[in-house]
Structure formats: C-alpha cells, structure tokens
Amino acid sequence: MSHEHGHHKETFITKYIFSLDHKMIAKQYLISGLLMGIVGVVLSLFFRMQIAWPEESFEIFKIFLGDNFAPDGVMRNDIYLALVTIHGTIMVFFVLTAGLSGTFSNLLIPLQIGARDMASGFMNMLSFWLFFVSCIIMISSLFVESGPASAGWTIYPPLSALPQAIPGSGLGMTLWLVSMAIFIASSLMGSLNYVVTVINMRTKGMTMTRLPLTVWTFFLTAIIGIVSFPVLFSAALLLIFDRSFGTSFFLSDIFIQGEVLHYQGGSPVLFEHLFWFLGHPEVYIVILPAMGLVSEIIATSSRKPIFGYRAMIASVIAIAFLSTIVWGHHMFVSGMNPFLGSVFTFTTLLIAIPSAVKAFNWITTLWKGNLQLNPAMLFSIGFVSTFITGGLTGIILGDSTLDINVHDTYFVVAHFHLVMGISALYGFFAGVYHWFPKMFGRMLNKNLGYVHFWVTAICAYGVFFPMHFIGMAGLPRRYYTNSAFPLFDELADVNVLITIFAIVGAAFQIVFFWNFFYSIFYGKKATQNPWRSTTLEWTTPVEHIHGNWPGEIPEVHRWPYDYSKPGHDEDFVTQITPMKEGEEVLHH
C-alpha cells in the first residue's frame, strides 16, 4: 500500500480545496450544507413573517429583498412563492441530501468499514465540486431580476414551463433546472462511490452483518439515489426541451394571456409521475441516513446493543424497497385513475410497518440502559419523538380517502416537516455533535448543546403542531395571505404564534453555529474515543492522516454493538477486540 509511505507534499490547495481525502470532503460537505441551511431557514422566516403579518412593510425586507422584490418593504406575491420554492429546494436537496448524506457517508463509510479512502477519491472530489457549483447557481438565481423559480419545489409544469404564468419561470427556472441537473450528477457520483466502497473495500472480518447500521443506511440510501435520481434528471431534461425547444412532453392545450400556445398532446400528470418517482424516494434518501446515525448514537449512549439489529436491517431494506413504489400517494387527486389511488394507498400504508418496528426497537434500546445524555443523544431521542409524531399523521395522508380533504393543506406541511424535515435535521445535529471530535479533533461545548437542543425541541413542536389544526380547517398551503377568505380570519392568531416560534427557534440556531465555528478552533481537545464507542472510526488517531490508520488496517472480530456485554470489564468491546476463549456470540 503506497499510502503507508504516503507523506506527499500537500499544498493548501490540495489539502483544503481540491482534496481527495474523504474526511476533508466530508467537512467540505458539512460546511457548505450548513451555509445553505442558513439561507434556507432565513428564507422561511421571511415568508413566515408575510403569513403572520400579511402585506406589512418590514425594514428587513427592504434590506434583503430590495425594492424590486419588496416595494416599500412589502413582499410581492410572486416573490412569496419564490421564497417558498427556494426554501424547499435548498432544505430538501442541498441541506438534507447533500449536507447530511454527503457529510456522513463520506466521513463514516471508509472509517467504519476499515478502508483507507473511498473507492475513487477523484470522483469523490468531483462530486463535491459539482455540488458546490450547483449551490452557487441556485444561490445566484436569487439575484435574477425576474425572480428565482416560483413554481414550488415540485416545479409542476405548465406553471414552471411558462414565463407568462409567473415571472420566476423565466431565467430563474432555467437556473433552477441547470443547478439541479448538476446536483444530480454530483449525487450520482457520490452514491456510486458509496456503493462500490461498501461492497468492495470492507476490511478483513467486516462481513455485511458486522456493519454498523450507519453504513447499512448509507448503502441503501445510495442505492435508492442511483435508482431514482436519474428519473428526475430525465424529467428536468424533458422540461428543458418543453421550455426551450418547443416540444410538448408535459404541455397541451394552453391558452394564456389571450393567446393559444402550440403545445399539443403532452400531459402534466406525466411530469408528476416522473417527479415523484424521485420525489418520494427522496424523502427516504433524507431520512434513512438520519435513522442510521440515530441508531448508532442511541446504542452507544445507552451503553446497550441496538435492539433487533437484524430487524433494523430488514426494516431499512423494506423501507428502501417500498419507497420506490409509493410515489402515487402524492397524486391521489391529480386526475390519475382512481384505481391507481387504491394501489398506492395499499403500498403506502405498508411502510408504516417497518417504520413502527424501527420506532419500537429504538425505544426498547433505551430500556434498562445506562443513558449518557450528551447533546447527540438528546437529538437522537428528539428524532424518535418527532419521527413518531410526524409519521403517525402519514396514516391519514397515505389514505387516499382522507387525502382528498387535507391534500395540499397545512396538515401536509405539518406532517412532512416533522417526519422528514425536523427529524432529519435532528439526525444531522446528532451526527455533528457525536462525530465532531472525529472531524475536527476537538469537542463541542455540551452546555451550549443542551440549550440548543431544548429550545429547538420546544420551538419545533410550537411551529409544526398547530399547523395540523389550521390544515384541518381547510387552509391551503402556498397562500401569500389568508385575508382573501374571511373564513380563515380566525386562523390569524395561530399563524402569528407559529411565526414567533419559528423566529425564536431559528435565532437559537445561532447558539449552534457559534459553538460549531468556535469549537473548530478553540474547542477542548478530543481524546481518541470520547464516547467509548465500539466502532472502527474511533481506532484511528485524532490527528487526521491520509489513509486513516498509520499501520495495517485493523481486522474486525465482532459486531459493532457489544456494549455492556457480560464477561467484560469495560462496558464496551471494540470491534477489533478478538473473541475471548469461550466467549459466546449473544446476539442473532
């Protein structure tokens, strides 16, 4: 192995910018993801302010949105939709897909399976830099004069195809499509790398049933990504054709602004199918890595084996498989054949079963544990809590009959923000608190972490729990103001409450960012295995070296969850510890 001698001269550029090292690439993903997260959250505060205090003039809008988007500090109604669109796009793709998966798959796959690096370091670097370019393009679309894409993050045509329909569908939408096309290329390179690395580069003794659950979830997430992202790519490509070259894949019989357009024979419903064939698996691409991180942290911090390791793997496989055959539940009232609605109701509600298994297994893992309530553990418990609260309402939305009346209302907003937005963010935070020492060699301040968690936990419920009620009151999402309907006047107070919780919750993220950036430079120095964990990443030195282990890659002798195993003095036995003579395997 050339790596063992490998102290090549590294310049600033090869070390920090065009790095081939998976640990550096993970950090690059993390920091880009966090910065994108700031943009995504700030945009959401802007439109939340508009909902709570409709058509009021805000100084802050004058500064950030300017005279064009907010004349006299009052947000324009199409810009409201633009903010909603870009918020959704950034949070789903740039923060929770690239930020979460990109950071932790890159960091943990090689370290936890015992590999020197990713299968292809160059492709890995390319993957990050394509992601970076797509970030820049997406952000630059915010500065286009006609406004950024405004057709919702689902960009349904014809609205997204016709600049006559909304100004954001001009240059803003073009940039959105280009950015996403590059993003998908980046995501595919990353995913292929993860799959190949997990299959080929496990160290000696690291069988598939000795992999930590994190690696299992990253592996399956990458597979879902490879299966579904190309479909979005083709949808985006066809939409580009419709927009720029006059084809009619998604458009037909359109009369707009006094003019009949030439499109004939296409169908927007086709686009919906293509979009959701990615769009639904996408929510699992977001949530599965979080589930993996949380499983790992809950086991480590409970000082107990994860309960039902094989059931956990089986349920993740079941979820991954089912996730590709449920997309139609977004389309119950789209005009597709109602028979398909029946089929998708059936497959959708099936997902509740593996999800329930996972939730019960996490809870059982806590039972009779010795819980080390570090910030990472709090966020993991918070994850299970919001995953249950948000997941349960999926039983309503997945049921075509009930979806008729709550489809596209705030009930949906409440559901998906809790189950995949907040939960995945909690998983993200949990991962950052837990693996920060591995990434930066220093510790995050725990007290700031506690403050961060508790305020976030209360605000998250404060924001999204009331939305169930205004949704059941029939309030549609994506309304610039609710004042056009006297019926919704009584919801105004609730909307103010939600916005206040949102502002407070978002402001407290400053605590995290302060903690994060301060600790990178001045945090307490970390020890090699601060959480007394069993997995391989903690057997590497604190100082990052290229190739991860200074000598031979260690051999693995046991599964990753031997916490508090009877017959051992310590309450954890690392994977590299050989089985004692006469020691039995106590798990299945």
Added chain:
Amino acid sequence: MTSFLVFIILVLIGIAVWQLTKIFDLTQIGGSSDNDEIANDRDNSVNGYLMFAFVGFIYVFTIYSLYAWSDLVLGTPASEHGKDVDNLMAISMALIFFVQTITQFLLHYFAFKYRGKEGQKALYFADNNKLEAIWTIIPVIVLAGLIMYGLYTWNNIMFVDKEDEQDAIIVELYAKQFGWEARYAGDDKTLGKANVRLIEGINTLGVDLADPAAQDDKVVTELHLPVGKKVIFKMRSQDVLHSAYMPHFRAQMNCVPGMVTQFAFTPTVTTADMRNDEAIVDKVAKINKIRVNNSKKIVANGGTALDSYTFDYLLLCNKICGASHYNMQMKIVVDTPEDFKAWLDEKPTLAQQWKEANAPAPVATEVVPVIVDSTKVVAQVIK
C-alpha cells in the same frame, strides 16, 4: 413596530441563552472536576428530568391545542360521502392519539428512568423475536383494517354507479389564472365539446358552438347545486394546474390542462340550513368579532371597514398556480331543487349569449377539439 418587536425578541433570546448556559454551568459546580464536554452524572440527571418534563410539555400542548383550536376545523360535512370521510378520519385520529400518547411516554420516561449513573450497568439485551413479532403483527392487523375501510370508501367516492350517473347533473368546472367558471350540461346531460383553441370573445371556455350538445350549455360564475342530487363535476384548466378544492364537501380534484378530470358528490345541506348550523353560527360570530376588531385598526389608518361575514360554501384553488393563487375562489350555493331549477332556468344558454353578442355563430370545421380522457392518459403513462 415589528422591527422593534424583532429587536426585543433578539435581546430576550440573548438573555435567555446567557441564563440557560449559566444554569447548566451551575449544575457543574461540585460535580467531578472533569470538564471534557462529555455528559457526567449531573448532566444526565438534569437532562433526564427535562426529558420527563418534555413529555409533559407534549401532553399539555396537545390538550391546549385541542381546547383552543379544535373549533377551527371544518364542521359538519355537507356531502353524502363527507360523513364517511369524517368517520374514517375520526377513527384514524383516535388511533394516532392513542399510539402517540403511549409511545411518547415510553420514549421520554425511559430517557428519564434509565439516565446514566456512575456504576449503573446496562442490560445486554440484543434481540427478542417474540417482541419483534408482536410489533410487526399488531401494526399489520390495524393497518389491514384501515386500508380496507379506506379503500372501500375511496372506491365508493371515486367510481360513480351507472344508475347514479343517469340521475346526476353534469357540471364543468373551468379553471384559469385566477378565477373559476362553471358550465351546466343542460337537459341533454352532455357537455358540448370544447377546446382552448375555440376561445373567442364571450366564449371564454372554448365551447364548440357547432356541437349540438353544446346548444343548451349554460356558463355561470357562481356555482349553484341542488341539495340531495348527485353532481358529477368535469374539471378543465386552460393554462396551468389548478385544484378545485371544496373543503365543506370533502371534495378535491386537480384541473389539468389538456385533459378532463372528474369528481362527484351529493350535497346534503343547503346553504340556508348550514348557516343555521350551531357550530357555523358560533364560527361566524367569532369571525365577525375578529373582523370588527380588525376594521377598527383599518379605519383608524384611513381605510374602509371590512364587510361582515356570512357563511357560504367555497371553491378554492389548492394547487400553486401563480402570483394570485391565494385569491382564486368561487362561491357555491346549495339550493332546494326548486330554487335551483328556478335559478338555472333564468340563466341564458351560451348559444343565446353568443348570438346576442355576435352575428351567426362560427362553424368549427377545421379544428378538431381534443378532449383527453383521463383514464386513457393514465393508461398511456403506465405503458
């Protein structure tokens, strides 16, 4: 004003962070000398208790929400199938509340009960097939019940019986940026063919006026429905996706350019009766109180006071469709069959209106209207 509020909030947050960090710091005093940013017994204890308090917070917040906001939700359903939908909703909600209450309690209680202590030993409990089987099979049974009930109701709603179809009235809902129109099929129960390419002057729906079936079609901008009679809606859109959402009837269907979609229901309560519904009376009173209050502010700022609100059924757009998406509505009135007939009889047919507005109606010869059958499109998509 609001920027002042935001400022105050930020200051308060700053103080709160400072105080909270101090509290957590204080809990360290007397603890072991370790300052390695890893939870010690005191951290575990404080956060364990906070976990227990948090499940209390969830319960209290839930109860408060139910108390304060449950009257916000839509009241009595105004359609035949609405009762079934609400019934299924009630069952699902009861189930959700039950599971939520128990699982959240277990999660947070365990987090409290088993908070780490020096010398406490965790139980090595890696798996148990019996337990896994229990929490696989119970959800399977419960979901099987929900799925069957749901699908039974869904099929009843979405597939209209042949007999009902003969007896029903046919109405086209026509969506465009940013308004609605409706077209009644008339006595022949057949909507005349239509295509956006035929839109001209007052023929805003692009109806083929040469089609015999179109002769008795009537186009209106306020939707009236007879109580107790099945209404089959045929939805069209002329520009982008819209969604015809009629929350009081538990009805919704997207309007898709290039194809015709369908939804059918039977209204069961007239507008007049609904206005006397107890919950609606309360709701309207509450809303008017809010409007009077808001009006005071508006008048003080030199505006005109808001109208007082009377209850009406509504058709809203519920699919993002452009800048004024938030204000795309049509009033729906449910009449007695007699009133409905009288109202509709008074309306002129589109053909009459066209004649009055123009010279002889044009004969559509070259343009063949294309109306796509939704099921066929789906079939193509599947292929």
